[in-house]
Amino acid sequence: MKILTRSLGAAPLAIFSYCMASILMTVTNKLVLSSYDFKLNFLLLAIQSIVCVLLLEVCTFFRLLSHRAFDRTEAKNWFVVSLALVLMIYTGSKALQFLSIPVFTIFKNLTIILTAYSERYLLSGSPVTRLMLVSFGLIVASSVVAGWADITAGKTLRDSSASVVVAYGWMALNSITTTSYMLFLKSRLKSTGFKDFDTVFYNNLLSVPTLVVLSLLTEIPEATRLYERYYGPNSDVNASEFYGLTTGILVSSVSSFGISYSTSWCMRVTSSTTYSIVGALNKLPIAIAGMVFFDAVVNFASVSGVALAFFGGIVYSLAKAQQSAAAPKPIPLPAHTRLAGSDDDQ
Template identity: 50%
Template sequence: MADDKKTDEKMEQSSRYESSHSAPSRSASSSALSSNPIFPVLAYCGSSIMMTVMNKYVLSGLDFNLNFFLLLVQSVVCIVAIQSCKTAGIITYRDFSSDEAKKWFPITLLLIGMIFTGSKALQFLSIPVYTIFKNLTIILIAYGEVLWFGGSVTGLTLFSFGLMVVSSIIAAWADIQHALQGGVEANSKVSTLNAGYIWMLVNCLCTAFYVLGMRKRIKLTNFKDFDTMFYNNLLSIPVLIVATLFVEDWSSENLARNFPVASRSNIMIAMILSGLSSVFISYTSAWCVRTTSSTTYSMVGALNKLPIALSGLIFFDAPVTLGSVSAIAVGFVSGIVYTIAKFKQNSKPKTGILPTTNTPVSASSQSMRDSLRS
């Protein structure tokens, strides 16, 4: 009996030893998993692709014209998601303040303009062309920083800008050439592309003004990522409700065109996922910067344009031609050159700056990051 008792005590001690060591082991493995840079990079790329593809799926219908309603659903989903995360203690952000809301409201209007014009451009253009032309926003932001924040533009940065312009020209040329081969529908397709290019130009301007204005306001309010997301989405809801009710057509016939019975549930699911993806992008952006570096994050943003553009070729009927593939390749290279230029510019004193010299205060890579998060 004594021997049996000793054996039981040994087994109990061994069990306690294993449990006390297995818990730290599981905790360590969980910590290693969260700090592994591969996972945040893949999560950031996946959320970016999901948002673009979901928006394109909703907007790809020929008769879809409830763009303000789409933005409203996305804003409501985003507020519900981040408020739920705050209640669960996963994230934190400041409580609502009417004084801060008044100061931030002009930034929200710019955001609505940026997203609305982007949705209209995405409605008329393919994902690869949309992604390529979006690079032109970086040029506007860079020179806006020169004027507003005392930024600077180096020779290598100018070279990357030149590549961005060339890739956009190639993309537009390839798109128009493909449209002209459409026979009797050629004129209609070219008109659609022209409308898309106009919306894309307005979107680039709205995006540049939004990013620059937001950065200027953030300096005054000291907003963090989720503070910005909270106020942007909350303040946009009443504006979007008014816009969709008084501007858009809510007749039963138009609703039937926008939400066909065969694909109604899929469209609503895509709208909800596109709203959730904005939360994922903000979280994975912070996760990526925390586990890697701002330089690595900028490089990921540049490399991420390639899978986004390719997703348009895979999931949608985007034309695969020599011109379109060349435009994607040149745009991809321009993003890499731009990231290298900013890395070199930030790692040494600013000498020999073109075309203007001011006190260096900020970097365009941060503005691009803010634009992508929005």
């Protein structure tokens, strides 16, 4: 009972932690990495994973934290989680290659519904109530409204010559791999009893080989172009720009450590569906900041999209509160039937 109470109390803090880490990561990439012509996505992810592992080992060496020692059996069991994570990232990048960002966001939010029903029937999770469906609808509607201009103008594809089947095929694969990653992570956390730093260690360590292989297979031409830009005979890049890029990668890598930890924490104390909802709603502060501090377009569609997403989050919170209130409470045993030293007394 005490463990359950602690978990329920930790959920809001875990969600807040995940939101802050996600926002920090996004803003860092927006303000720093977007200023440089760096397109080696898999290499960047591999560097982030390596930095996460090194940072974890340094903290472990100084006894600031601890994690399980590497075990081959546990690594084999956990590899499917790290593979699903890499596939989610890869299919997402391919979908964005063909689809416009508004359309990608719409289908990404539709994935929340797929996750909710998959968690219900595959992991025996909480039922999907009507109020939850209303909240899902509001969140999806928010992305539709925000991207309505592009949709009505027929700008659903980045390249008009691209195949619609290929574009939406990658989007479908991204929805499937996203749901698979969250379900695999949730089920493995239950079966292995991993703590949060154990998850950070195995997730990042096992992701490195896959990311390195994907980078070698797909990014050699881009790496050659980047090398020529910085070190070629016609290079016009100064040292300050190189150090700025290096610093940006380092800061984003440290931020990814926070993402890894808060993701594990959030998934452990909440549901996969709640995690998906939080992932969709944590873009609201960034959107608002873009309207207030940056040059983001402020019009009826953008403001309405933010408002709908906000109300969708409130409705989902109410749905979860109703579900918790309706859940059957354990019936306490009479005092004379309780054994000394039972779990409730410890």
